[in-house]
Amino acid sequence: MSEKSSDSDALQEFEMLLPFHATGRLTPSDAARAERYFSEHPDRLQIIDEEKYAVVDSNEAISARRAHNFARVAAAISAMPVQPSGRGGGPLNAISRFFELPSVQSVRWAAAVAAVLIVAQTAAIGVLVVTQSSSRFSTASGGSALREPGSFVTIRFADGATAAAIAAMLTGLDMRLVDGPAGGGLFTVRIGDRDMSDAARDQAIASLRARSDLVMVVMRGR
Amino acid sequence: MTGPVGDDELMARVAAGDSGALEILYARHHPRIFRFIKRIVRDDGVAEELANEVFVDAWRHAKSYERRSLATTWLLSIAHNRAVSALRKRREEAWNEDEAADLQDESEPADVVMQKAEKGRLLRQCIDALPFADREILDLVYYHELSVGEAAAVLDIPEGTVKTRLFTARKRLSELLKKAGVDRGWP
Numbered sequence: 247m248s249e250k251s252s253d254s255d256a257l258q259e260f261e262m263l264l265p266f267h268a269t270g271r272l273t274p275s276d277a278a279r280a281e282r283y284f285s286e287h288p289d290r291l292q293i294i295d296e297e298k299y300a301v302v303d304s305n306e307a308i309s310a311r312r313a314h315n316f317a318r319v320a321a322a323i324s325a326m327p328v329q330p331s332g333r334g335g336g337p338l339n340a341i342s343r344f345f346e347l348p349s350v351q352s353v354r355w356a357a358a359v360a361a362v363l364i365v366a367q368t369a370a371i372g373v374l375v376v377t378q379s380s381s382r383f384s385t386a387s388g389g390s391a392l393r394e395p396g397s398f399v400t401i402r403f404a405d406g407a408t409a410a411a412i413a414a415m416l417t418g419l420d421m422r423l424v425d426g427p428a429g430g431g432l433f434t435v436r437i438g439d440r441d442m443s444d445a446a447r448d449q450a451i452a453s454l455r456a457r458s459d460l461v462m463v464v465m466r467g468r
Numbered sequence: 469m470t471g472p473v474g475d476d477e478l479m480a481r482v483a484a485g486d487s488g489a490l491e492i493l494y495a496r497h498h499p500r501i502f503r504f505i506k507r508i509v510r511d512d513g514v515a516e517e518l519a520n521e522v523f524v525d526a527w528r529h530a531k532s533y534e535r536r537s538l539a540t541t542w543l544l545s546i547a548h549n550r551a552v553s554a555l556r557k558r559r560e561e562a563w564n565e566d567e568a569a570d571l572q573d574e575s576e577p578a579d580v581v582m583q584k585a586e587k588g589r590l591l592r593q594c595i596d597a598l599p600f601a602d603r604e605i606l607d608l609v610y611y612h613e614l615s616v617g618e619a620a621a622v623l624d625i626p627e628g629t630v631k632t633r634l635f636t637a638r639k640r641l642s643e644l645l646k647k648a649g650v651d652r653g654w655p
Contacts, residue, residue, distance in 0.1 A: 261655070262631035265638070269613040293652055297638065300591040301610035308506050310499035313516035316491050322524045323487060402499075463499065 264290065268298045299448075306465040311432065396436040397447055398424070401454065402463040403433070415460055419453055475539035483530035494523050497540065500612065501547050507607055508551040508600050509558075518550045525550070537621055544612060545622045548604070555600065587650060594644040602637035609634060 260283055266272045267280040284291040403412060416422055416435065426433030437450040447466075454464045475496070481489030501522050506515035525546050526533075533542055595603060608619045619634075620627045639655050646652075 258635070261638075262635045265609050265634060266616060269610065271609075271613060271615040289653060293654055296588070296591060297595075297606070297641070298610045300588060300595055301606050303588070304592045304595055305503045305507065305607060305611040308503045310502040313502050313512065313519060314498055315516070315520070316494045316498075316523075319490070319494060319520050319523045319527075320487060322520065323490070323527045326528070405496075 261290075264294050265297070268294045303466065395440045397438045397440060397442050397450075398434050399437055399451060399454065400465040401433050401435050401461060404458070404460050404462045407460040411460055415457055419450070421450070421454075476535050479526075479530055479533045479535075479539055482527060483533065487527070490523060490527055493526065493539070493543075497543055498523070500540070501543055504544060504547050504604075504607060504612065505551045507603055508548075509554055514554060518554055519547070521550055522546045538618065540612070541614065541618045541621050544608070544614075545624070548622050590648055590650060591641075591645065594641055594648060597644060598637060598640060601633065602640055605630070605633045605637050606641075 260280070263272060263276055264280060264283075267277060267284075270277075272280060412423075419437075421435050421437045424434050424436050435454075437454075438446060442450075451464050451466070454461050473492070475493065478489045478493050482493065498519060502515055502519040505518045505522075506512065509515055509518065522543060526543060529546075533539070595606060598606070605619065605623075608614045608622060614622065616627045616630050619630045623630065625633070642652050642654055
């Protein structure tokens with residue numbers, strides 16, 4: 247094999263790995279090699295980034311809210327012939343059902359605490375919505391303050407995120423909660439003016455995504 | 469302080485018959501699963517049905533879940549099988565000739581194209597015109613942020629095939645972009 251074809255093979259081998267660098271899923275040694283490669287081929291880094299953003303945008307443009315319907319799943323599993331008890335309902339029902347089941351004590355408490363946390367978190371963040379939206383904007387009809395002019399994103403906060411931490415983060419980023427929670431614990435956040443540039447919008451979204459300790463998912467608003 | 473329960477523990481509860489744990493898993497993972505399927509089958513109604521079936525399957529087969537893989541990976545694997553099976557039933561071709569033809573019909577000199585649409589939108593349009601297997605591997609890597617090994621587990625293919633499939637998808641994307649008037653200079 248010639249040296250030229252060997253170089254070509256090595257280049258192709260690297261190209262196969264580069265997309266995983268964009269998501270931080272390379273081993274440390276491969277990541278270091280990729281960094282060196284990108285320093286010499288910045289155009290390739292741009293191509294990868296463009297692809298990633300396009301794929302993420304395409305996915306996040308799909309609203310899963312309307313399809314979110316656990317009741318149908320609950321109905322399906324309740325119709326199964328051999329299954330233990332436990333049927334549908336909301337998180338509060340899940341808590342009560344939980345204590346009816348025989349289980350390992352530690353697992354039982356962990357799941358119970360999780361269910362309580364989810365309910366408590368949703369309620370606490372819901373209070374933030376009321377506080378942040380009503381203090382700045384109100385509609386003539388006294389209805390939802392959701393559509394104050396602006397640019398919006400839909401957010402699902404991380405499970406352990408507290409309302410205080412979320413409020414601090416949003417204040418620091420000059421954003422605010424304006425609606426929610428919707429199905430799946432989704433909230434709407436105003437990230438800026440309606441005419442904010444694409445670059446500013448991307449930067450705002452990136453800032454939110456960077457707070458992975460508080461933010462699980464950020465979707466572009468419609 | 470006790471943190472929120474992890475997916476592994478929820479799966480253990482589901483295996484023990486706790487539908488409440490399944491509901492929490494559903495709330496946590498449904499949006500991603502729905503999107504993953506929708507991108508393959510391209511139909512909201514079908515995707516909704518299949519996404520729900522994924523969680524019914526999770527309920528049914530929770531005892532076979534092994535902690536060596538992430539619950540996300542496991543659910544995506546079920547979703548992949550469900551979606552591919554549905555596609556086969558519908559006898560859809562892997563390569564969507566109609567959409568590809570539409571895209572090529574729109575091919576015009578680069579300056580005209582760039583006047584019509586900014587690059588990002590064109591890129592998304594070309595990604596959507598790729599065969600489902602190409603879109604799927606791009607989604608798994610870029611959106612679901614799986615590693616090579618995790619993507620291999622979801623698709624039930626060797627890791628080397630994951631890399632070559634991804635490479636091929638990206639090359640095909642470049643070809644589509646080129647036909648639409650955007651030369652990325654790669655490959």
